[in-house]
Amino acid sequence: MNFKNVTVYQIYPKSFYDGNNDGIGDLPGITRKLDYIRGLGADYIWITPFFRSPQRDNGYDISDYRQIEPMYGTMADFDALIKKAESLGIGVMLDMVFNHTSTEHEWFQKALKGDPRYLDYYIFRDGSPDEPPTNWQSKFGGSAWEYVPHLKKWYLHLFDKTQADLNWENPEVRGQLKDVIRFWKSRGVKGFRFDVINLISKPAVLENDLTGDGRRFYTDGPKVHEYLKELHREAGLDDVLTVGEMSSTSLENCIGYTSPREKELNMSFSFHHLKVDYRNGDKWELQPVDYRKLKDILETWQLGMQTHGGWNALFWCNHDQPRTVSRFGDDGAYWKESAKMLATLMYLMRGTPYIYQGEELGMKNAGFDSVGQYRDVESRNYYNILTQKGLSDKDALEILSQRSRDNGRTPMQWTDSRYAGFSENEPWIGLSEDSKGICAERQQNEKDSVFAYFKSLIELRKNEPLIGEGNIEFLYSEREDIFCYRRSLGNREMIVLCNLTPETVYGDFAKLLTGMSGRLGNYPDISVQTDGRLRPYEAVVYQYKAAF
Numbered sequence: 098m099n100f101k102n103v104t105v106y107q108i109y110p111k112s113f114y115d116g117n118n119d120g121i122g123d124l125p126g127i128t129r130k131l132d133y134i135r136g137l138g139a140d141y142i143w144i145t146p147f148f149r150s151p152q153r154d155n156g157y158d159i160s161d162y163r164q165i166e167p168m169y170g171t172m173a174d175f176d177a178l179i180k181k182a183e184s185l186g187i188g189v190m191l192d193m194v195f196n197h198t199s200t201e202h203e204w205f206q207k208a209l210k211g212d213p214r215y216l217d218y219y220i221f222r223d224g225s226p227d228e229p230p231t232n233w234q235s236k237f238g239g240s241a242w243e244y245v246p247h248l249k250k251w252y253l254h255l256f257d258k259t260q261a262d263l264n265w266e267n268p269e270v271r272g273q274l275k276d277v278i279r280f281w282k283s284r285g286v287k288g289f290r291f292d293v294i295n296l297i298s299k300p301a302v303l304e305n306d307l308t309g310d311g312r313r314f315y316t317d318g319p320k321v322h323e324y325l326k327e328l329h330r331e332a333g334l335d336d337v338l339t340v341g342e343m344s345s346t347s348l349e350n351c352i353g354y355t356s357p358r359e360k361e362l363n364m365s366f367s368f369h370h371l372k373v374d375y376r377n378g379d380k381w382e383l384q385p386v387d388y389r390k391l392k393d394i395l396e397t398w399q400l401g402m403q404t405h406g407g408w409n410a411l412f413w414c415n416h417d418q419p420r421t422v423s424r425f426g427d428d429g430a431y432w433k434e435s436a437k438m439l440a441t442l443m444y445l446m447r448g449t450p451y452i453y454q455g456e457e458l459g460m461k462n463a464g465f466d467s468v469g470q471y472r473d474v475e476s477r478n479y480y481n482i483l484t485q486k487g488l489s490d491k492d493a494l495e496i497l498s499q500r501s502r503d504n505g506r507t508p509m510q511w512t513d514s515r516y517a518g519f520s521e522n523e524p525w526i527g528l529s530e531d532s533k534g535i536c537a538e539r540q541q542n543e544k545d546s547v548f549a550y551f552k553s554l555i556e557l558r559k560n561e562p563l564i565g566e567g568n569i570e571f572l573y574s575e576r577e578d579i580f581c582y583r584r585s586l587g588n589r590e591m592i593v594l595c596n597l598t599p600e601t602v603y604g605d606f607a608k609l610l611t612g613m614s615g616r617l618g619n620y621p622d623i624s625v626q627t628d629g630r631l632r633p634y635e636a637v638v639y640q641y642k643a644a645f
């Protein structure tokens with residue numbers, strides 16, 4: 098399984114392309130846009146859940162793992178998608194949400210009827226209605242427990258109350274989930290992304306958390322490595338690409354999840370580098386990006402995984418995150434430069450890139466300014482929590498405008514026409530305010546567009562083995578204003594040098610790059626001046642000419 102040189106493109110189907118003009122993206126829409134993805138150079142697409150679901154959490158609340166939610170299409174549409182993808186050499190990865198199901202899933206419905214077999218599929222605890230079994234908090238706000246009066250029991254939900262956590266202790270549950278993998282594999286699926294997979298193993302005895310929200314008890318829980326090994330072995334994950342989403346995880350655990358000798362997963366998503374603008378670790382308290390911290394985290398994870406043989410998924414954003422350029426770059430004056438710089442910095446490191454729809458165009462945050470524009474369950478819950486805490490409407494909306502997951506969920510911008518060419522009818526969620534300026538159609542024809550740059554980056558990864566296979570070493574670690582590393586393999590070498598700031602910065606870069614030539618850069622002329630100057634947000638990639 099070669100996963101080191103490939104690039105994955107993430108699709109959020111609801112917002113990607115609407116094939117039948119009902120305002121909601123769908124599977125036929127994806128099929129029609131596969132040529133675009135091939136044009137970009139991606140090898141895999143990861144499609145977030147389109148299974149049967151009441152859509153409380155946009156499909157992460159699954160009520161049937163083997164059926165397709167009708168608004169996304171039919172099984173025949175899925176088969177057609179696979180067929181077209183295969184013909185283009187694109188592998189399809191699906192999103193397996195195995196920590197929980199929707200409370201509308203048949204299993205939960207049977208549990209609600211008191212069937213002991215299915216009660217044991219979930220985490221139910223007896224108790225009085227006025228006191229939940231533990232003080233654990235849901236990641237979407239409020240208690241992680243919901244009371245079912247007629248059963249006189251509580252059930253655990255680490256996310257929305259309609260997302261009940263599965264009981265992985267029960268071998269029958271694990272068996273069911275393996276079957277789901279086999280089912281989709283047999284339909285031609287070539288990879289899986291496992292949703293919050295490091296939360297599946299809860300301790301046998303659940304206790305109050307006197308110092309936190311409970312996560313320390315179930316994050317990278319007692320049997321998680323054992324369960325992943327079993328899944329790998331018995332569901333047949335050897336010949337597909339696998340990535341686990343790891344919530345609040347540790348480097349040590351991710352080494353375990355991804356070291357080939359452990360036979361668990363190919364790679365992991367970790368999120369520490371996306372919390373460097375949280376105040377005291379709180380997503381809902383604003384703070385400017387701490388670039389010092391960002392550098393430290395990326396370096397620690399890169400070197401840690403390298404030393405111990407683990408593998409990172411490389412990413413800046415996804416459907417749960419604000420837009421990269423608005424968050425880490427400058428989406429005004431240096432929009433184009435900073436979007437390209439951030440891509441250079443991230444995607445030439447050691448790991449596998451995941452590009453999220455619209456990122457390759459430099460799409461920006463949504464710019465919503467009223468609560469009615471938000472669709473996301475987490476955003477709406479937190480709007481209420483924040484205003485109940487006493488924040489003004491204006492302050493709560495300011496926080497949402499920077500932190501809401503909907504920033505990344507506005508419709509993909511295909512053209513300059515009405516609804517950005519996403520649909521001919523009003524989309525289920527409003528367009529981003531940048532939708533008049535940024536679109537795929539135009540960028541595909543422009544030589545210096547963000548799209549063209551992403552394309553070059555992906556191509557470079559493919560043609561230059563040292564990016565997938567080589568060693569990484571960080572330079573200028575002590576400097577907060579630049580990010581720089583050397584990649585090497587045998588006698589081949591590459592230097593990636595990025596200015597993280599809107600200012601011109603200086604250093605002994607000319608010396609560092611002696612004898613090398615620019616291979617890629619985000620300014621029309623790739624050249625580090627002899628005075629060692631790097632322009633605002635400049636990114637350059639240097640190699641010895643003989644190696645080009």
Ligand code: GLC
Nearest residue numbers: 154157194256292293416417
């Ligand atoms: C993951 C998904 C997110 C979802 C959550 C619960 O973090 O990426 O969208 O809300 O899991 O399934």
Ligand code: CA
Nearest residue numbers: 117119121123
């Ligand atoms: Ca549709």
